[in-house]
Amino acid sequence: MNPNELTLDFSVVRDLRKRAGMTLDDVSQKSGVSIAGLSKLERNQNMIELDTLYRLARVFGLSATDLLNLAESCSAHCKTAEQYTSGPFNFEKVSFKGIDCFQATAKRGGNLSKPEAHGDEFEICWLRSGRIRITLPRETHELSPGQALKFDAALAHSYEILEDSEVTIIHLEKTHRF
Incomplete structure (x- = not known):
């Protein structure tokens, strides 16, 4: 063969x-x-x-x-990031089956209260620099550089940019639990 x-x-x-x-x-x-x-x-x-x-x-x-x-699929898959803006965020996004990876920057004072539609997935927000506040239905988290937050992306959530920030965001299908 x-x-x-x-x-x-x-x-x-x-x-x-x-x-x-x-x-x-x-x-x-x-x-x-x-x-x-x-x-x-x-x-x-x-x-x-x-x-x-x-x-x-x-x-x-x-x-x-x-x-x-x-x-x-034992071979590696290479993709090129797509760039776009959503609310206060400038994104670079790379997607593979089951996972979307975002690198984003946002300026102080920006808010995103209706993030892009999500499927049944987890969201991980890892703050690289700056400060942001993430509000969920029953809790609010203020992240400093090096901190990360994981939550169910189906929940209503918003981002408030407290300082110019650089963020890594991962959307992970729930079938790929960790």
Whole structure:
């Protein structure tokens, strides 16, 4: 099979095994998958069954979905940031599946009381410089440089810029809990 035609690349199992300092025999013993089957899988010479995927994932402390995702997209993805302004913020944004990363600057006195629409995600605001106040339905937080706040982005929230600020904001789908 031509490597360029692979839709799933399970050589990632070899990478995980070696990083864990395990031999084929170690993985075989822990997963119940034969050494021959593992070897063929690591060389992409056979397809994996769901039960095998599950058992192998557990050996490496992963979910079956995580292992499948690694096999599906084991190469890095490069993107270019988009720039835009929203309220008092000048943003640079990079998005990947499940996560949006923002680098923002804002001038003192700015307010954003209706942040952009959110899906079912968490928001993390990490203040790099300046001072901001974030107001949620039942609480208010004033952040200083180096402080971060994580909250459910579905909650009404507002940002008040108390000093010229630089902020890193992450939107993380709740399916990627931490």
